[in-house]
Amino acid sequence: MIKHWTLQRKWTYASAISIFLSFLMMCIILYFSLFNWLQISEEKIAQNTLDEVTHFFKTNGPIISIQDIQKNRTLLNQLVNQKQSVRILNEDGIEILRINDASDFPKSSSLQTEKFVREEINGKAVFHKVAEIDFGLFKGYVQISHSLESFSQLMNYILIAMGIFALIALLLSALIAFMLSSILLRPIKELRDEMQLAKQTKFSKKVSFQYDNEDEIGELLKIYKELMGEVSKTITRQDEFIHNVSHELRTPVQVVEGHLSLLNRWGKEERSILDESLEISLSEIQKMKLLIEEMLKLAKNEHSNNWEASSVISVLQQLQQNYLHLSPETTIEIQGDEQVNVLVPPTALEQILRNLIENAIKYNDKRPYIKVIAVNQADKVQITVEDNGVGIKESMLPKIFDRFFIADEARTKNKGGSGLGLSIVKSLVIEYGGTISVFSEEDKWTKFSILFPKLTSE
Incomplete structure (x- = not known):
């Protein structure tokens, strides 16, 4: 249910609960501190009264009358004001005198206690203590x-x-949190509305949202503007690409279509028409092929302009996490130093490694076990990917990087391979200045070794 809450609602509840719990914790600490402090104060008051009573009987003994006690107004006022009761017991614990019957005594208690005892008597809490007294002829x-x-x-x-x-x-913290979240989240809401509008207008509308503060939201807006600029450029290039391709391919396709229609109607028996139509069709197909190759080269040049350093181990760990869900039966072991970096964009490096790992999983009759090692050498970075799969025949090793080549179609016809994966891997490796080689033993293992130039501080 929480995952459907708005950020403002989560912020409000979290802030309110946090402030409330903090205040509640302070109240609990304060309450028990006051409780202990006041209880100690009550104990000191009771002890002071007990000392005064003991001193009074010792100094006025051995014979004390009721009148002597009544004359001590200070002691009596203290007993009355503090709701205290005092009684004198003989050596056998029998009560012989009680002063101010304001507080109950326990029915049974030790005749001498070192500390005050807190006890509930008739539903009321009291402190009680017994001390020995000796004055003259009386001991009790x-x-x-x-x-x-x-x-x-x-x-x-x-x-x-x-x-x-x-x-x-709690109420004030919830109200304050709601107001603060409304203020602080307003730019995010406006940015969300801006994104929704951009989606509805298919990214054709320029970013109109303005935010001048140099905080996280300002950084987010800056990134969003840059992203929208790139998206707009990409969409423009895509539209131009589609229009250009459709325009350039329309003519040769129409020519081929026309000659095939001509052959279908009249050229089956006419050798001259057949030769001419086939020659023209082949020429137009060759033009289309060249056009496609040129567009691919253009795309490749655009891609290679954005070189950046990548951590090999980080990319491998991300792939390892992905395959925990995609292929739970697969074990991917990663070995290497965290400092192994190559001058290859993370997306390209991931594409290279993912293709190799997918092949290792796809062409395997056992539980896939893949070991990937990344190490720094003198002037190179070596990445090896080794598996326990079906292996590759030695005669096929030189051809496996060819486009659309499948090592054993009978063995892999149900695997869904197109023969493009390894050719893409090799083209990407070469594009970023690397080399790739393969070693394999049929029905046992396959190992790919990639060497990239070592990344320097320069």
Whole structure:
């Protein structure tokens, strides 16, 4: 479903979710930091009260009355304000005195604890701790229960506030992301509309979209304008080519057609008409052949003007990935240095290697195994393509690069070969200054070796 979303929708959702998750993570960290900090503060308050109570009984013992306790307003106010309860236990753990019954005590607890214990009592959270007390004739324990009701309420308020802020952050981030994506994607949408218009007008309309910023979209527009210029030139050349070819071939075709019609009607028995018509037809066919060769030479010269360096290993890896889908049973092993480069355009180098690999797959009775090695030599780059196919007869090796030549028609009649692949390979190799040779053992293997001039820094 996501693949059908627009880029603006993806951008909006991604930005909103990213900002929301970042804010949520910050809220979680802040919440637990506040939780721990406030809980430690509550523990310190409870410990302070416990210390004051212990100090009061030790300094006012051994005989303390209720009136003495009531006179200590500071201690009582602190117990009331903090919702704390204190009780005195004898050595057997029996309660003999309780001060401010504001917070519940656990029904059973250890008579002495080193740290405060957090516990739920009657649905309310409290801190409680027991400490030993000894004043005069009395030995026992003092226990404090510190209510965490205010602390829990505060944390609940903070949690609700953070939840509200997180929701607001989600909505705001989605709105901001939508607005930003609308602004930032507007040039892309306009460029898309420009492309659609170019498609509808068959690339005859010039690019009218303008974008002055020197960013990625500006680079994309620049590339698009250059591409449209090349497409326009190509279409113009194609139209001229078609018109020129149709014009140039129309006359010889009509001449041949006319003489064949003449032979069909009257020239079957007339030797003079037959000879003349055949001679003229052959001459016109020769003209067509020469015309086609000249056009092919022209196309070849145009192609060879755009030389550029290519990484052999990169092209091989791309072909290897392609054949994982096209021919899963085929194994292509690549050996060589990543720095092996040749002065051949990637498309031409791919065409050369693809033809060799396709032949290795096509003419193979076993699971195809192809090893391709690319190495730098002293002044050359060598590329070898070796397979485990049906091989080639030794007598046929000198002819395999001829156009339309098929080594064994009976053996390969169902393979779909036209005899053009290797001739194209050789013409491309020679065009870029290389040489190609072949070695083979029938029914075992075939190896093609290509040598290109080594690419120099100059």
